Amino acid sequence: MILKGFEELKSFLEKPRNIVIIGHRNPDGDAVGSTLALKHYLDKKGHFATVVMPNEYPDFLQWLPGSETTFKFNWQNSQSQKAIKNSDIIFLLDFNTLHRVGLDMKNTLEKYPNDFVMIDHHQQPDDVKYMYSDTEICSTCQMVYQFIEMNTDLELIDAAIATCLYTGIMTDTGSFRFRSTTSKTHRIIADLIDKGAENDRIHSNVYDSNSYNRLLLLGQALSNLHILPSYKTAYITLTDAEKKRFDFQKGDTEGVVNYALSLKGIVFAAMFIEDSEQGIIKISFRSKGNFSVNQFSRNHFEGGGHDNAAGGKSDESMTETVIRFTSLVSQYKSELEASYEE
Numbered sequence: 001m002i003l004k005g006f007e008e009l010k011s012f013l014e015k016p017r018n019i020v021i022i023g024h025r026n027p028d029g030d031a032v033g034s035t036l037a038l039k040h041y042l043d044k045k046g047h048f049a050t051v052v053m054p055n056e057y058p059d060f061l062q063w064l065p066g067s068e069t070t071f072k073f074n075w076q077n078s079q080s081q082k083a084i085k086n087s088d089i090i091f092l093l094d095f096n097t098l099h100r101v102g103l104d105m106k107n108t109l110e111k112y113p114n115d116f117v118m119i120d121h122h123q124q125p126d127d128v129k130y131m132y133s134d135t136e137i138c139s140t141c142q143m144v145y146q147f148i149e150m151n152t153d154l155e156l157i158d159a160a161i162a163t164c165l166y167t168g169i170m171t172d173t174g175s176f177r178f179r180s181t182t183s184k185t186h187r188i189i190a191d192l193i194d195k196g197a198e199n200d201r202i203h204s205n206v207y208d209s210n211s212y213n214r215l216l217l218l219g220q221a222l223s224n225l226h227i228l229p230s231y232k233t234a235y236i237t238l239t240d241a242e243k244k245r246f247d248f249q250k251g252d253t254e255g256v257v258n259y260a261l262s263l264k265g266i267v268f269a270a271m272f273i274e275d276s277e278q279g280i281i282k283i284s285f286r287s288k289g290n291f292s293v294n295q296f297s298r299n300h301f302e303g304g305g306h307d308n309a310a311g312g313k314s315d316e317s318m319t320e321t322v323i324r325f326t327s328l329v330s331q332y333k334s335e336l337e338a339s340y341e342e
Helices: 007-010 031-043 077-086 104-110 140-150 159-172 183-194 201-205 212-223 238-246 259-260 293-300 320-329 334-339
Strands: 003-006 018-020 047-054 089-093 115-119 130-133 226-228 234-237 268-275 280-287 309-314
Touching: 007 130, 018 031, 018 077, 018 130, 031 047, 031 089, 031 140, 031 159, 047 077, 077 104, 115 140, 130 238, 140 183, 159 183, 159 201, 159 259, 212 234, 212 238, 212 259, 234 259, 234 320, 238 268, 259 268, 259 280, 280 293, 280 320, 293 309, 293 320, 309 334
Parallel strands: 018 047, 018 089, 089 115, 115 130, 234 268
Antiparallel strands: 003 130, 226 234, 268 280, 280 309
């Protein structure tokens, strides 16, 4: 764990401040939940907090309390720039390096004259003045809960904050099934329920709100599933043409890679998604056991994340990317076999 400048930060926040809170590009439940929860908390402490996201987030997260107040940098640029310019400090949540916000927003933040606070659980974070980093914690939402706890302010957690934090912990732990879900995580979840988080409603809002086209897209993705049994690996591809055929919306591919990992005998899964807007192939990696997809992605696909969940990208075509991936996997045969658990 890295905890840097905490006492100085506490002193800085003793009087009201204009604060901007930022999550990563293509925000997931943990990014949205943590930024909104922190906004509600800081507002209750007498600050004026604004959440600025690099771009839009999925429909299944837009019901979260405070979502309507969030600025999107890519299409509410003037409001976002004004909030950043007028802020006294910026909190960076659920990402470890500025390139995770996209090039345009990164360029803006690199010119920011004041200090950053980073609260994040990904490996190898950038160095900023104030930092709370812990790669052992399952989610940034759990870290925000513990940040509030460090400030002896748990009594300020109301139903809105509890709902946001519960959502992020639930989504980043795969509904509490990943190895990073500890007994402390469950104790925190219990407290959030006691403070007003309605677990059944939250789960339904996130996971039971599929569109017809999203389910058809899932069917297409599963029909593109390939297995490399010799390497205990499976992967899924999804082209732009396939996405358009089923009216792809942001968030429609969330969690699809886990279907590949769910296959018996598979310890390494990947999903390759063509993104013509950015001119890249977006990649999601998942693993079981001690095979580090974080290291694999860092070494080969300009990405990273956690040991068992990471992202990456390729500037090659889909065909070239898959060929390179399958060639690389063959070099990790012994590590993948060692990671397999009966």
